[in-house]
Amino acid sequence: MSADATQPDSLSPAIEVQNLVKSYAGFLAVNNVSFTVRRGEILGFLGPNGAGKSTTMRILTGYLPATSGVARVCGVPVATRPEEVKRLIGYMPENNPLPEDMRVSEYLYYRGRLKELGRRKLSSRINEVMELCDLGRERHRIIGKLSKGFRQRVGIAEAILAEPPVIIMDEPTIGLDPHQIQLVRDLIDSLRGNMSVIISSHILPEIEVTCDRVLIINQGRIVTMGTPAELRRDIIGHSVYKLEIACDVEQLGPALTVFEPSIKISETSAPDADGFRIIYITTGRDEPIGESLLQLLRSDDRFRLRGLSRENPTLEDVFLVATRRSRDIIDAPKKPRR
Numbered sequence: 001m002s003a004d005a006t007q008p009d010s011l012s013p014a015i016e017v018q019n020l021v022k023s024y025a026g027f028l029a030v031n032n033v034s035f036t037v038r039r040g041e042i043l044g045f046l047g048p049n050g051a052g053k054s055t056t057m058r059i060l061t062g063y064l065p066a067t068s069g070v071a072r073v074c075g076v077p078v079a080t081r082p083e084e085v086k087r088l089i090g091y092m093p094e095n096n097p098l099p100e101d102m103r104v105s106e107y108l109y110y111r112g113r114l115k116e117l118g119r120r121k122l123s124s125r126i127n128e129v130m131e132l133c134d135l136g137r138e139r140h141r142i143i144g145k146l147s148k149g150f151r152q153r154v155g156i157a158e159a160i161l162a163e164p165p166v167i168i169m170d171e172p173t174i175g176l177d178p179h180q181i182q183l184v185r186d187l188i189d190s191l192r193g194n195m196s197v198i199i200s201s202h203i204l205p206e207i208e209v210t211c212d213r214v215l216i217i218n219q220g221r222i223v224t225m226g227t228p229a230e231l232r233r234d235i236i237g238h239s240v241y242k243l244e245i246a247c248d249v250e251q252l253g254p255a256l257t258v259f260e261p262s263i264k265i266s267e268t269s270a271p272d273a274d275g276f277r278i279i280y281i282t283t284g285r286d287e288p289i290g291e292s293l294l295q296l297l298r299s300d301d302r303f304r305l306r307g308l309s310r311e312n313p314t315l316e317d318v319f320l321v322a323t324r325r326s327r328d329i330i331d332a333p334k335k336p337r338r
């Protein structure tokens with residue numbers, strides 16, 4: 001589909017971003033970012049503070065112009081048709097500002113009218129989103145008196161009100177307790193397949209259960225993108241083993257490589273009072289190697305093994321390794337690695 005199609009179309013991806021750049025007075029907050037979100041997909045947008053998540057989201061929603069590059073929503077170019085794009089997106093910004101003195105139902109009605117929903121349709125749609133967001137009992141309450149969790153739900157209700165094909169939520173669960181997080185998670189899950197959703201969050205386990213794919217951004221660049229399982233495999237390796245071992249690490253590395261060439265030592269702690277360290281190793285092999293690894297280390301008297309277990313890397317492990325690795329690459333010319 002061409003970039004200048006006159007109508008949003010149902011064949012184009014929900015979001016297409018190509019070589020997007022945003023510079024603030026020469027500082028590259030978003031540095032040549034390209035990605036696609038499919039129709040009906042839920043994409044997790046992860047990155048440390050200042051990575052460029054909010055900037056990218058604001059560009060996609062038409063609230064901030066990019067310095068260069070192309071962003072399209074359902075085939076509509078954001079740069080030249082931002083008002084049209086705003087109608088295609090339900091946006092819940094970070095720290096969503098809400099009118100303190102309006103009642104929940106009044107606010108949704110007012111927003112619905114701004115979104116050009118007809119009066120009759122709007123009343124039944126408000127009832128629907130109140131139900132979905134479990135806001136029914138709060139409908140007549142003043143927004144300024146609501147708890148943080150209910151305010152977040154009002155923000156989500158507003159984002160989905162006009163049933164746009166794309167929803168963008170910047171940190172929708174920030175400051176919520178575990179029950180409220182669960183409610184928001186269920187709500188996002190209920191949108192799967194009907195709407196395309198981008199969510200940024202620092203709560204990695206939540207992203208892992210909610211999202212079909214995850215994009216990790218750091219210092220304005222995409223570090224990696226894929227399903228949580230793909231990222232685990234690509235970033236961490238197929239399997240991770242944790243060793244509690246007393247040894248000379250310089251001797252352990254070569255011994256492990258002779259045993260299995262794909263093994264790499266990923267982390268080593270300082271030795272404890274008895275000389276034992278925690279060492280994490282990764283292997284590119286799918287099949288379990290724990291038993292033969294145990295035999296190898298037990299039969300070599302250079303090594304004293306106290307524990308060996310197979311670890312299941314979380315998305316948090318992936319995030320830490322991926323962002324650390326990308327920072328090393330970005331910083332390399334300025335700061336040589338020790």
Ligand SMILES: Nc1ncnc2c1ncn2[C@@H]1O[C@H](COP(=O)(O)OP(=O)(O)OP(=O)(O)O)[C@@H](O)[C@H]1O
Nearest residue numbers: 024027029047048049050051052053054055056094
């Ligand atoms: N208006 C602005 N002027 C100058 N620099 C800005 C502006 N807005 C953002 N930045 C900088 O751009 C970078 C990316 O910011 P952005 O808010 O997009 O990050 P983020 O990933 O959303 O971070 P957080 O998780 O902390 O919200 C940061 O270094 C930030 O300081």
